[in-house]
Amino acid sequence: MKTFDIPINYRSELVSAINHKRKNDDKLKKDFTPTLIKIGRLEFKIARHFGFCYGVENAIEIAFKTVEANPNKRIFLLSEMIHNPQVNEDLIKNGVRFIQDTLGNPYIDWTEISEDDIVIIPAFGTTKETNELLKEKGINPIQYNTTCPFVEKVWKRGSQIGNKGYSLILHGKPQHEETRATFSQCASEAPTLIIKNLQEAKNLRKYIKQEASQQDFQKEFKDRYTTGFSIEKDLQKIGVINQTTMLAEDTQEIANYLKGIISEVHNSSDEDIKIHFADTRDTLCYATNDNQSAVKGMLQTEADLAIVIGGYNSSNTSHLVELCEEKLPTYYIKDGSEIKDEKTIHHFDFHNKKMIETTDYLAAGKQKILITAGASCPDAIVESVIKRVVEIHGEHYNLETILKQLN
Ligand code: SF4
CATH class of the missing domain: 3.40.1010.20 (4-hydroxy-3-methylbut-2-enyl diphosphate reductase, catalytic domain)
Structure with a gap:
């Protein structure tokens, strides 16, 4: 599959090494058992497939290249680029502005947008009506279109x-x-x-x-x-x-x-x-299928809890949570900052759309932790969550030693 040029701060040495090894060992993607990493008394079982997908990396590459190539232009995104807060914040820091929220409510009036502006279509795609509106304004909706090919399918x-x-x-x-x-x-x-x-x-x-x-x-x-x-x-x-x-x-x-x-x-x-009745095979994308199958594989192994990482408005992440919740205590967090101390974790209850706090989420003694992340979650966040859990529980995070376990 094509590789993309995305900001280095979204990459992780640990996740790249895991993915590299798993791809080499399992070229046909038949093995859905998780990758095991032991750090002190903690055992992390990391899903075979998780994190950034084709469509997300494609959209991020196009968006950041557009910013770089057009320093003197106003750049707008129709709405959130993907459902990940860090990526969206990074784009805002680079001067990109969102025209509407995820529900389609306007942040900016369309009268403010002119043909001199750049409007990026996010990975989710957009409506025909919006395409027409852009054309009426003299903006080519195809030029900065990051709609995922799997959505177009x-x-x-x-x-x-x-x-x-x-x-x-x-x-x-x-x-x-x-x-x-x-x-x-x-x-x-x-x-x-x-x-x-x-x-x-x-x-x-x-x-x-x-x-x-x-x-x-x-x-x-x-x-x-x-x-x-x-x-x-x-x-x-x-x-x-x-x-x-x-x-x-x-x-x-x-x-x-x-x-x-x-x-x-x-x-x-x-x-x-x-x-x-049309014989439709379901139109889920490969990333959703792979990530859900990997969670099912991971859940067949012994574990005490699951940590699922992703934006709180991410549909695909919420379904990974749903699968884990059927089997064991599951904590849905956007990043490591939700792990407050060795006892307390703040996590999202997506059923009731609210944050909750759990104490003693990680009991003393040996612990087996399942880890997965949604398709819009940068690898770097996944590694930082593992590091946070390790350090907050008094263990030593040494990447070199961890990487040796993959050999
Ligand atoms: S359709 Fe699938 S591959 Fe495309 S952006 Fe969405 S999750 Fe990623």
Whole structure:
């Protein structure tokens, strides 16, 4: 896979050495066991896959190169570059300004943006409406576009299915930038509806079966369907696509459930079902798949707790947390500063969207700690968290000695 030129302060000698060794030992990416590192009484089990993905490194490279090459221009980002606070802060320090927040609320009025400015499209992509707005202002939306190719792949898949006459059921978080962009990009290709979870797929059943009214549908799925979406016409032939960072099992369960309902309604045989249900393999990206599989592999080993590192608005990170939480105490932190002392850790409860404090998160004696990080988390933060845990618990962090364990 292509390598990117990103600021050195995001790299980590430890993580690079681990990744290098694992890639060499497991070229086909079949081994999902974690990497073990022992430091004093602590054992760290580091996920086989975690951290910066293709799309994130691509976006960071483009953004920083754009800053470097245009010292006299005003540079704007449509919204957060990626869901990592450090990367976003670094861009702001370099003079980049955000036009809107992650929900699309404006920080800057569009009238302030002119054709002399540079506007960078983030890795999540953007809506067709925003592309049009940029063009109207004389700004080429393609010139500084960092939309991840794996997001564009979902748009293409949506378009292919739409062109065959299927409506699109988009499994995603309705407010997430990527889902808003995918919805907009797909809207002109096919009737599209966003659903959040399996429960909403189950709620859709009554509309597919025509057992509830169009008015009820419009109320229940307000602002999440394309103009003119008709339950009578547009729920007879469907396909499921998703936000690239959802939990793999969730999308699969939703697709299986909807396929079952469609099959029931049309009394379809296994062969006939294709007429009414598009055979969509889920559209998760490789990084989401790899990182989730690596967490599952890591969870099969013995451990006392898990630390998951990433921005608190990061969708893919929250799903890694969800997987770990099923098995053991899990602490979701943005960086090492959340580890306050040897007893106290501040961590994010993403279910209730609030920070919580836990004491005695690490008991005395031997401890086995699972470590993973979301696709927008710099390697350097992962290493700094390990270092913080080691030092705060009175052990000595010596990189050279640790690296020898990898040989
Ligand atoms: S998580 Fe996946 S879709 Fe998102 S930027 Fe990374 S590779 Fe692209």
